[in-house]
Amino acid sequence: MRARRRRSDCPVHFGLEVFGDQWSLLILRDLMFKGRTTYSEFLRAEEGIATNVLADRLVRLEQDGIVTSERDERTGRSVRYRLTAKGVDLLPVLLDIIAWSATYDAHTAAEPEFVERLRSDRPGLEAAIRRDLAQSSSIESS
């Protein structure tokens, strides 16, 4: 597993220790926006993460308190990953990245309605996504 040494107490560096790589934020994207919650669902993402890298990142994200994992009660077969409050609080970062890419990437796949709402009603959009995330996790556990 990638060794991370704390090189400074700079808050930017602290964040990069947790998600400063190519894959961690894509896993968070899947959890926040795509409703993907299992290992095999993450594997199916269009970017094609390698199996060992995915396993490594999931362990790491759990160690860092960004996600939790538990065996699915109903099916018993799959492990379900869920965002913690610390993980959900990275939502603003993801939204800013999406807004930036929507501006500067001519071929972006960002949905126009989503981007429009992001620009016109960011607080409402953020609150709605947080509600969705809170609800889906309570449904699973009931």
Place this chain on the structure above:
Amino acid sequence: MRARRRRSDCPVHFGLEVFGDQWSLLILRDLMFKGRTTYSEFLRAEEGIATNVLADRLVRLEQDGIVTSERDERTGRSVRYRLTAKGVDLLPVLLDIIAWSATYDAHTAAEPEFVERLRSDRPGLEAAIRRDLAQSSSIESS
């Protein structure tokens, strides 16, 4: 230089292609908040970036339109890097990361007054930083 293949048109992935590594956002931090603008100033940053990695990232950030470089008019000896509009527009991402780390890192070096203003008057803080960045670049070129 690190090869980047576009694996998808997802806006999150687009952003990660540009700054999804340990060092790019630290260089942007230096440019945005610390007034560092030259190769040797970036090298002096507390995290200790390797010389070849720094050279690689500066080339890449310039290729991606995040920074521009030009020889300093007055001293003639140093190359001065500056943020483009596209680069400055990553300011929200940096501010969110700082806010998140200030919340979750018990040993953060983030300045309390800065964090306080970030929480109480984010638009004003962002506008002030943008003004500073615009001004410093116009001073250099006059």
Place this chain on the structure above:
DNA sequence: GCGCGTAACTTGCTATTAGCAAGTTGAGGA
């Protein structure tokens, strides 16, 4: 105009990490 110092890199080598394919484990269902 000629060393000297310094800024900005480049190069060579080793250590780490990513990527890919194949193998393993363990629970559930027929």
Place this chain on the structure above:
DNA sequence: TCCTCAACTTGCTAATAGCAAGTTACGCGC
């Protein structure tokens, strides 16, 4: 009891990071 499938692990190769040393080139003092 076997089959399937989810969730990993392992082995190997390619790419990237890290470190130390070397190179180039400009400006300044003499």
